[in-house]
Amino acid sequence: MKLYIILIGLFFAQLLAAQETTTNPKTWSLQECIDYAIAHNITVKDAALDKDNAAVAYYKSKSSRLPSLFGSANQNFSNGSTIDPITSDYVTDQIHSTNMSFNSSITLFQGNQINNEIAQSKLLLEQSVFQEEVEKNSIALSILEIYLQTLYSKESIVIAQNNVKASENEVQRAKARLDAGTIALSDYTEAQSQAATNKYNVIAAKNNYQQYIIQLKQLLELSPMDEMQVETINENSDLINLELDKIAVYNNALKFLPEIQASNLNIAANEKELEIAKGGFLPTLALNGSIGSGYTSISDNTFSDQFDVNFNQQIGLSLSIPIFNKNQTKAAVKTASINIKKAEIQKQSTEKEIYKKVETAYQNALSAQEQVIASEASKEAAEQSYKLAQKKYELGDLSTTDLVISQNTYTNAQQNYLQAKYLNILYHQLLQFYQGNDIKL
Structure with missing residues (x-):
């Protein structure tokens, strides 16, 4: 009952306020x-x-x-004659491999x-x-x-x-x-x-x-x-x-x-x-670099050992010359x-x-x-x-x-x-x- 009285009181208060605003x-x-x-x-x-x-x-x-920086990770499964993506050996067995890398590039000059x-x-x-x-x-x-x-x-x-x-x-x-x-x-x-x-x-x-x-x-x-x-x-x-x-x-x-x-x-x-x-x-001149490593199942080394052995780094310059x-x-x-x-x-x-x-x-x-x-x-x-x-x-x-x-x-x-x-x-x-x-x- 008290709640109803309070709600009614609030309603009339708002009504009076609205009337006062209007008048x-x-x-x-x-x-x-x-x-x-x-x-x-x-x-x-x-x-x-x-x-x-x-x-x-x-x-x-x-x-x-x-510079830009991108990371990538690949997990591959293959069966039959194929090239091992880690060792580049020709294999005929079922293999699975993991490859991870970070790539970066920065433009040195672009006209x-x-x-x-x-x-x-x-x-x-x-x-x-x-x-x-x-x-x-x-x-x-x-x-x-x-x-x-x-x-x-x-x-x-x-x-x-x-x-x-x-x-x-x-x-x-x-x-x-x-x-x-x-x-x-x-x-x-x-x-x-x-x-x-x-x-x-x-x-x-x-x-x-x-x-x-x-x-x-x-x-x-x-x-x-x-x-x-x-x-x-x-x-x-x-x-x-x-x-x-x-x-x-x-x-x-x-x-x-x-x-x-x-x-x-x-x-x-x-x-x-x-x-x-x-x-x-x-012309445009850019500096590119990358680091990465990988694992392949055909190797007898452990996962961590292969990532240590297969760790690689790369750096280089690329020059693009507009001709036509x-x-x-x-x-x-x-x-x-x-x-x-x-x-x-x-x-x-x-x-x-x-x-x-x-x-x-x-x-x-x-x-x-x-x-x-x-x-x-x-x-x-x-x-x-x-x-x-x-x-x-x-x-x-x-x-x-x-x-x-x-x-x-x-x-x-x-x-x-x-x-x-x-x-x-x-x-x-x-x-x-x-x-x-x-x-x-």
Whole structure:
């Protein structure tokens, strides 16, 4: 009985905890989102695994300098005319023999291919480190963009809710004026229609906000059961003045962004591939050695005595000189040369893409800061006009249609200001990021 009571108590405790989590979702700051996404996003994890693979390949290439060592053991049975594998005598009896050996080989020279392969694998490891940084930066910028869009949609909900309150008051005034006979029924129904439209806009704004929350959760790799909110930021008036030089930002981006370092290492790795391919024209020199012993049943000596007597050692050099291999080496050299040119073109394309990103962000930042100033003035003017329209409507000097138009104009002005504000923040943060500065709101 006590066990049932304990289990029921634990069940209700978990239920209350789940309800508390649902009613009080965690509020995430931008930095928390970025840090969590970098630690948990599957794209970043995949890049980290690529880096681990590159580290394994580097370890494998370094190990190619070491000698190989193999052990072998054979047990043979034969009947009839045969050659004894131990004594090499011709026998016709039934025999059984045992043979054990250890063989080792080390490459002394292979056209310097081993050294070049080690150098290439090290370059590829360094490239994978920068490629992991590329993915981390991509996730951070995606988080920044979605986070700001989420904040924009969150403030849009407030605007829509304020419009509902205002339109409900206007419906009450319209009803009073209708009862007093000062307006037509069409004016009253228009006020009701506007109130219904504003309620619909609240629903749409909340849905839009939840869609951005879903995108954030996807980037953070959160489960559908996890609830989250975003932390509201304070307006930053310092973003109005853009005092950055576009060319300076671009040059800093070339020094900072890991895409460039990854491209440089890609060229270097392909250059090493060319040296490896050219090594195929040179001879290969290897040192080989082995030790072994054996036992045969046709000998009168004991097993241990035979292993002592038959103990043998062997050491030798082997030289392999390439003469003709169906032009495989020539083809490998040509392919490596082509890949170097392709890597150089890829670097140029990367630099071009970076310049496009910097110039786009710079021009958008200039435009956004001007839009902030203009939209703020438009919002203030529309707000004063709407307040004046409300007073006129209360006095019966304005039609419902004109009041609705004034409210919609004010709403559009508010939305335009919000959009300009968050775009201004976004593009300024991008420019700061391209210079190697942290993303901070």
